[in-house]
Amino acid sequence: MSAVDVLLPSRAVFQPVVDLDTGHVVAVETHAGPPAAQTPEDPRSPHYPALRIDPAGEDVRRAVAAARATADLRTRLPLQIGLRAETLGLGEAFLGELHQGLGEAGRRPHEIILCVHGGFPPAQRPAVATAIRKLRQAGYLIGLAGLGAVHAPLDLLVEGSPYLVKLDPELARRAGADPRRAALVTSLVELAHRLGVHVLAPGLASEEQVLAQRELGVRLVQGPALAPPEWRPGMRVTVPVAAREEPRRERPEALLGPRVSEFTLPAVxxxxxxxxxxxxxxxxxxxxxxxxxxxxxxxxxxxxxxxxxxxxxxxxxxxxxxxxxxxxxxxxxxxxxxxxxxxxxxxxxxxxxxxxxxxxxxxxxxxxxxxxxxxxxxxxxxxxxx
Known part of the structure; x- marks a missing residue:
């Protein structure tokens, strides 16, 4: 029995990534982790598998196990899989193992959003940036997680050319009730839009939090407010709708015109x-x-x-x-x-x-x-x- 096989698919957690403009699921986040009751969507939870103190090889095996867990679910939606920044900084051997394992799981690179999370020291910046570039060249879509709280330089959004950025869950949840955090989210959304990058708000636990993120300009969301812990691809999601749709806020770049990348959704x-x-x-x-x-x-x-x-x-x-x-x-x-x-x-x-x-x-x-x-x-x- 291999190390990957030890991570049983029955323990895999699935979360839909929901497009608030259409109400449809556009991607599936998956990872081999603990029972859903332990709120794995919060990276600062001690139960969140992606941030445990694991060897890089274990991190790669967990990512591959997460992809394999979806093989029997008969979904062709893009997969969002977490990977630690420290793992990326350890060189091509780990990237080769990751690429081979994901391919054996039946997924091509462009069908996978590799969401890089966790801060890293400045000395690892060149190695992490190089790894992200090589993954992009291989065809993977790149996500950067923990935006607003993680210790990572903002100019990596330029150098890494990510497909999406994932807000810090706690920041996303509290933005609706805290004007200062709302201002931070608005600024991050503005920055992402100008760079042609999607913004994803994770961990939303209530209808009010979802609606607050929509008001702040976030289009992609996930969390318990949208789907129960036992959710699987093909099951319905709950998309809160405001009682009265407010006019969208005019963004400054509207005068210049947004790029098509701002409206790009994952393809099947x-x-x-x-x-x-x-x-x-x-x-x-x-x-x-x-x-x-x-x-x-x-x-x-x-x-x-x-x-x-x-x-x-x-x-x-x-x-x-x-x-x-x-x-x-x-x-x-x-x-x-x-x-x-x-x-x-x-x-x-x-x-x-x-x-x-x-x-x-x-x-x-x-x-x-x-x-x-x-x-x-x-x-x-x-x-x-x-």
């Missing part, structure tokens, strides 16, 4: 060789998914499957019999690609040039043409409307 992807039946299985399992991106072995988008058109084709007379075992690409479209640095208004104009696909999801790519996520045109319209 399958190999471009997948059959129509495999794509149908993904859409049935993830009811909030509006599209599936077909990617090649280098994580580059080859085609997109629009949920509505795809299901209409399969539900027609003999549709399933005709297409189920054929490549899904037959029922797919050429992907509408937008670089992550493109202004949102330019992306919206590009979407309007195709009358028959005006509301299709856009596929956001990085500098190497790899899939970073999708943007829903409706989000662009809402954000740019006066």
């Amino acid at each position: 992807t399958v190999a471009h060789t997948a059959t129509a039946d495999e794509v149908l299985e993904v859409l049935n399992a993830e009811t909030g998914t509006t599209s599936v991106v077909l990617i090649d072995e280098r994580q580059r988008p080859r085609a997109t499957v629009d949920r509505t058109r795809f299901l209409l084709r399969l539900s027609g007379a003999y549709g399933h019999a005709l297409y189920a075992q054929k490549p899904a690409g037959i029922l797919a479209d050429v992907p509408r690609l937008v670089p992550r640095t493109v202004p949102a208004i330019a992306a919206l104009r590009a979407a309007g040039q195709e009358n028959d696909r005006v509301y299709d999801d856009l596929v956001v790519t990085d500098e190497l043409g790899r899939c970073l996520g999708i943007v829903r045109v409706a989000d662009l319209i809402r954000s740019l409307s006066p």
